[in-house]
Amino acid sequence: MILYDGWFYNFRELIKTRGEKMRDLSRFKIRLEEMREILKSRLKVIEGEGPRYAGSEEVDIANYMNEMDSLYREKEECERTLKRVEKALKRFEKGTYGLCVDCGKEISEERLEVVPFAERCIECEKKINKVGRK
Numbered sequence: 802m803i804l805y806d807g808w809f810y811n812f813r814e815l816i817k818t819r820g821e822k823m824r825d826l827s828r829f830k831i832r833l834e835e836m837r838e839i840l841k842s843r844l845k846v847i848e849g850e851g852p853r854y855a856g857s858e859e860v861d862i863a864n865y866m867n868e869m870d871s872l873y874r875e876k877e878e879c880e881r882t883l884k885r886v887e888k889a890l891k892r893f894e895k896g897t898y899g900l901c902v903d904c905g906k907e908i909s910e911e912r913l914e915v916v917p918f919a920e921r922c923i924e925c926e927k928k929i930n931k932v933g934r935k
């Protein structure tokens with residue numbers, strides 16, 4: 802095991818000196834493609850069905866409005882996420898996936914596990930949130 806680790810370390814150093822990415826991020830691509838399909842089909846359902854409007858009572862109108870509201874919000878959320886997923890897939894094509902769009906540093910795989918479409922490293926994301934909150 803120690804031998805294997807040593808070999809792996811050397812291999813990594815070798816790749817590093819050649820200036821290549823040694824991270825295998827292909828699993829995130831698969832996940833992003835899955836997410837894209839799920840989001841697209843969900844959007845189709847939202848756009849196709851719309852809320853069920855079953856009556857003319859005032860209560861029903863209130864329900865209808867609520868349903869419209871939550872559907873609209875879900876649609877927005879789906880569209881926003883879908884855009885981010887598609888952007889992330891484009892970065893795969895360009896070979897810049899997993900690199901922060903602001904500072905160019907590698908985004909940690911732990912972060913990508915949680916947010917596979919993350920555009921920024923945690924440091925830059927924090928900066929943006931600070932600015933946004935002002």
Ligand SMILES: [Zn+2]
Pocket residue numbers: 901902903904905906921922923924925926
């Ligand atoms: Zn960054």
